[in-house]
Amino acid sequence: MVDGVPPQLHPQLAALLPALPTTPAREVGLDAARHRFGELLAAGLAGAPEVDVDDLVLDGGLPARVYRPATARGATVVFLHGGGWTLGSVADYDGLARRLADGLSAVVLAVEHRRAPEHPFPAAVDDAVAGTRWALAHAADLGGDLRRVAVAGDSGGGNLAAVACQQLRDAGGPQPTAQLLLYPNVSRGADQPSVQAFGHLPFLTLSDMGWYTRSYVPQGTDLGDPRISPAEGDLAGLPPALVVTAGVDPLRDSGRAYAEALTAAGTRAEWLDLPDMPHGFAHLGALAPAAEAALVQVLARAAVLLDGD
Numbered sequence: 001m002v003d004g005v006p007p008q009l010h011p012q013l014a015a016l017l018p019a020l021p022t023t024p025a026r027e028v029g030l031d032a033a034r035h036r037f038g039e040l041l042a043a044g045l046a047g048a049p050e051v052d053v054d055d056l057v058l059d060g061g062l063p064a065r066v067y068r069p070a071t072a073r074g075a076t077v078v079f080l081h082g083g084g085w086t087l088g089s090v091a092d093y094d095g096l097a098r099r100l101a102d103g104l105s106a107v108v109l110a111v112e113h114r115r116a117p118e119h120p121f122p123a124a125v126d127d128a129v130a131g132t133r134w135a136l137a138h139a140a141d142l143g144g145d146l147r148r149v150a151v152a153g154d155s156g157g158g159n160l161a162a163v164a165c166q167q168l169r170d171a172g173g174p175q176p177t178a179q180l181l182l183y184p185n186v187s188r189g190a191d192q193p194s195v196q197a198f199g200h201l202p203f204l205t206l207s208d209m210g211w212y213t214r215s216y217v218p219q220g221t222d223l224g225d226p227r228i229s230p231a232e233g234d235l236a237g238l239p240p241a242l243v244v245t246a247g248v249d250p251l252r253d254s255g256r257a258y259a260e261a262l263t264a265a266g267t268r269a270e271w272l273d274l275p276d277m278p279h280g281f282a283h284l285g286a287l288a289p290a291a292e293a294a295l296v297q298v299l300a301r302a303a304v305l306l307d308g309d
Contacts, residue, residue: 004200009248010276012288020202026211030086030117037087045095046286049102053094056109058134062127063112065090066142067101075106075306076144077180078132080164082155082280084185084212085124086116096283100152103299104306107144109135113160116216124216125227128153128160129167136174150178150239150306154282155204155251156212158184162230162258165238178305179241182298183251183279184258185209187231188223192253199250204279206250231258235265242305244298247275272301 002017020040025033052068077100081093090097090110101108111131114123132151139146153161158181165179190199190206199206217228226233231254243259245252252273259271274281274294285292 002200002202006198006201006248008276009278010288010290012290013248013276013278013281013284016284016287017202022202024205024207024211025087026207030215034087037083038089038092041088041092041095041283044284044287045093045099048095048098051098051101058111058131060130062130062134063090064131065094065097065110065112067097067108067110068143069101069105069107071105072107072143073105073307074145075104075148075150076135076139076142077101077104077106077108077306078135078149078151078161078176079108079110080113080128080131080151080153080157080160081110082153082157083115084208085121085156085159085216086212088115093283095286096154099285099295100299103296104303106150106306107139107142109142120215121217121221122227124160125163125167128164132164132168132176133174136176146174147177148306149174149176150180151176152180152182152302153184154182155280156185158182159186159230162186163227166226166230166233169237176239177308179239180302180305181241181243181255181258182282183244183246183249184255185251186229186258187254188229192250194253195250198248198252198278201248201278203248204250209250231261235262235267238262238267240268240305242270242272242298242302245271245273246277246279246281247273248277249279251279270301270305272298274298
């Protein structure tokens, strides 16, 4: 049983707490942590919409999967999955990619970026940039519009999406038209009030956050590198952003601060907070209707962003 359940947490999500694993990932080990995360996503993302799905191999042998909804309006969304750069896969996140494709009426390209600790930083960054760059060049081949390619990610994938936008801006050439960041990990440190308030909850624990970082970032690497902590990068001249935070999430404060910093730097950014949702709500919809409703709300706002309004 989890102690200290925040009163603002939606009752449907609070009801899930007894079934969530509480043993830290570092104690169960990498393989077991990946397995139990995959099981959670399989249950939480069940019942996803039917869309056309094809596996692809992008330039350099980078695996990806493309999702085409029955009705597409021209946008292409590069999706970078979460899991702390360590857990998760395109297959694990299949149900969320399907929901994105259906809810946004967009072609979704899910990139199988390399994971730590087998492939530490900056491997995932390199793959995120390469996958997004490929989509910017080949969106028409996927049935989309070359001028409407966005990048999206959740949690650690939100980190990669934010970093990819900065890297592509710095490199010149084609740029994404929008970025959708779902409860992204964008800054180093654990001194934000939301970390202290919610870091004990099994949706995302402070212990696991530390383990993810240690697995991903080689010892001696500066955590202030903008490719690790995009909040410390140059935030001017980036694509319009929708930054989504969950009210009961250790990452809430850093996500809100990132949205505010983007705006202060002259980048168009909208901050959407779901006050009664926890970290990871987007992959819990089949277990809690309130989480599915929250995702629908997110997709409605993201659709407006993709349409350029």
